[in-house]
Amino acid sequence: MIIDCHGHYTTAPSQLEGWRRSQIQALDGSSAPPKRADLAISDDELRESLEKAQLRLQRERGTDLTIFSPRAMAMSHHIGKAETSQEWSRLCNDLIHRVCTLYPRNFAPVCQLPQSPGVPPANCIPELERCVGELGFIGCNLNPDPSGGHWKDPPLTDRWWYPLYEKMVELDVPAMVHVSASCNPCFHAVGAHYINGDTTAFMQFLTSDLFKDFPTLRFIIPHGGGAVPYHWGRYRGLAQDMARPPLKDSLLKNVFFDTCVYHQAGIDLLLKVIPVENILFASEMVGAVRGVDPETGFYFDDTKRYIDAAPGLSAEDRHQIYEGNARRVFSRLKLPA
């Protein structure tokens, strides 16, 4: 089977965005914030939002299961306070739970965390426990920059994050390192902030002993690992200059890359320099890039085509990338019989 480890619910019915708008409007105290129960979306509306989008694309592209989380741009942890993110995350996660209950063979749930700039990440533990323990979620998205492009919280390797990591280890769930919207005008969200976030997180891991402290902690760096595979020589060389162990020993038991790279040459590079066991198939559909590549006639984000066309992969390699690695990294993934 083919597991797409990176999908967001970008096509949710517009009521969700309306609820969020009300929540943001209420931040100045001029109105009462909406209650979670105020969101009214029927199962039919959920189905409709997916049938014409993610489910259609799964069928057309020949993928089976999408590991599915709330829309990354909309997490926007920089808006409001801890309670704002708390309510919003819970609402979004509940919606993902409904989707995965409606389509248990098509979607497996990953949660948004109620992060907030300057608030210790330990505050995310109850929501993570709720999602994993009560609702069957298999992972979480972790924003390395809750300030939305100002990078005001400590690096991911700081003890600031450790209580959350302890809980992730205890629950045996990985995190995808994924920034959200940028409120810094220097950074275009999906064109700069996303990719920078990926590169930044990898370098934070490279310079730390985080995985000595947490040998079973697992992170997926999305968007093909940001700039990292393209600069793999640079990172190997920097590690060596710093007298750190080779990357394959120090990082690659814990850090994985997805395949959200939207052209053949990029995927070929990724597959060439990163070990097969560290690559998880993903497309991020319906996501950042929605058009058809005029050079190929196919959707830019139809990444399965690039992997199918990549030279030098054995059938076993493809199985690892399409399924085996995802099952290993998302160890709680259990598919219905």
Add this chain to the structure above:
Amino acid sequence: MIIDCHGHYTTAPSQLEGWRRSQIQALDGSSAPPKRADLAISDDELRESLEKAQLRLQRERGTDLTIFSPRAMAMSHHIGKAETSQEWSRLCNDLIHRVCTLYPRNFAPVCQLPQSPGVPPANCIPELERCVGELGFIGCNLNPDPSGGHWKDPPLTDRWWYPLYEKMVELDVPAMVHVSASCNPCFHAVGAHYINGDTTAFMQFLTSDLFKDFPTLRFIIPHGGGAVPYHWGRYRGLAQDMARPPLKDSLLKNVFFDTCVYHQAGIDLLLKVIPVENILFASEMVGAVRGVDPETGFYFDDTKRYIDAAPGLSAEDRHQIYEGNARRVFSRLKLPA
């Protein structure tokens, strides 16, 4: 001939660092700041700092000329005020001028600009005019984030930068977009901030009409363009989704990439997706990565080897990358007879 378009004076005699230390210590008013004339470095000391480093590597690697600028990490525009950067830039540029006067066949000068966070870039015009007009400099390094990892100034496409661009156009000099040290603990300087700066600048250009306003303005994005070539499909797709012109029409007359990518697979990708006329040979030696790659037995930053080994390049392509493009982009480059 082979022109390396990206070299910094990373091996300057230690007096330079000492002078800077005195300057920084004086910022709190407890001591008098040093005068530029206080820096005492003899010509022999300059020669010694280069003979064993850049000049030896030029000979060993078979390159001829390095386009040479002050150490990028040390620009540190976030330190002190506008006058701090003014004095420091002038001192560093004068030293580059001395180097290029001593070795006119080996080095061509590019200047550091006296940027300062929150200070309009127009304040850099006098130093740019001095360097180009009086000292024969052929380009400048432009820091897109003078705040050193906090990204507090407007994007490079904002009119904030226009007076400097007008002067660059008038003087017919390009800028290499190059951040400096990071004072944000999230960003490792050469492992994250440098690469993020490159990616960020490209995306700023992509979303703007800067080159309609300045059709002859030229930027080099170093470090192989950050993440951009690896994600070339993403950038083509984003431009298309935004109904912007194809990148080759909107950006590639004005934006160039260097070859500071420290492994064969990365260089192969760069050469595959970016048109040959937009690629300038560079190594950044002696720079970010100083060791020998155990997988090849050669220095990571000996990028000439990768280009020599790259498949599919014609002799004319190599000539463009090694010399022709640099002469075109650095149009003021005149070599001694």
